[in-house]
Amino acid sequence: MKRVALWLVQEVGVGNVFTKEQLRTTFDGVSQVDRRMRDLRDHEWQIDTNREDPSLDPREHRFVQQGLPVWQPGVGNRKTTGSVGAVQRRAVLVRDNYLCRTCGIGNGEAYADDSAATSQLDIARRQVSLPDGSTEVQLVTECNRCRVGGRDAGSDLRAFKAALETLSAYERKMLSAWMEQDARSFNEVEKLWGVYRTLPEPARDQARSMVQ
Structure with a gap:
């Protein structure tokens, strides 16, 4: 895991993409090197697959964020975050x-x-x-x-x-109702405002003239 971490920092670089083949070739003969890389996520390292980043190919990973310096004595033995079961x-x-x-x-x-x-x-x-x-x-x-x-x-x-x-008492009561329902209903004026905001500038001019 420590060797993979140093390789990511020194050879790949934050923000860059690498493939599973590159990882396995670099650590040829190392058992379960993919798993060793995934273990870095328990130490605040962010390494995305196409599940997190749809722009990636299924064979690719992106080194997004460097976490704790696991190569330092004692650091790699402490897990900071567990996976979500x-x-x-x-x-x-x-x-x-x-x-x-x-x-x-x-x-x-x-x-x-x-x-x-x-x-x-x-x-x-x-x-x-x-x-x-x-x-x-x-x-x-x-x-x-x-x-x-x-x-x-x-x-x-x-x-x-x-x-x-x-907020006023009325506004707080209204907000509380939305929170209880976990939803907000929009009246016709709000719906029209939403439509108006999406219009191109010439169409907005015409819409304003309709209201006046």
Whole structure:
């Protein structure tokens, strides 16, 4: 595992793609070298496959982020994160209603901007800033596209609390109702506003003249 980590840092480089064949050729004769590489994920290393990054070929990996220096004495013997087991994964999916909590798409559904691409739900780890100023990693359901596009995304409950305090009693009650339903209904004015925002500039001019 330590040798693989040094190879990734010194030969591959963060952000670059390598293949399974390159890994096995470099460590010819090393038993289960693929597994040794996967073990790095327990030490905060991020190495994506085409499951996390659909732009990759099934034979490719992308070295996304260097984690702990496992080649240093004692570091490689400590696991910082465990893998998400099947029972825990199912519990998170059920809790999140089998929906991506970033874009709202369900598993296997086609994306609106690309009917040929379908979503694949997985479990992501997200840094959450808590109201007391501490941070912790929490599990959340995300689709493969949102995981790739939001690798550095986090959640800030302190900012949420500050914004909440600016709301009126009526607005807080309305927000509470949406939270209970885990859904929000849009009235006709809001729907038309959404349509208007998608129009090209000449069409927006015409739309404004219709309202006046």
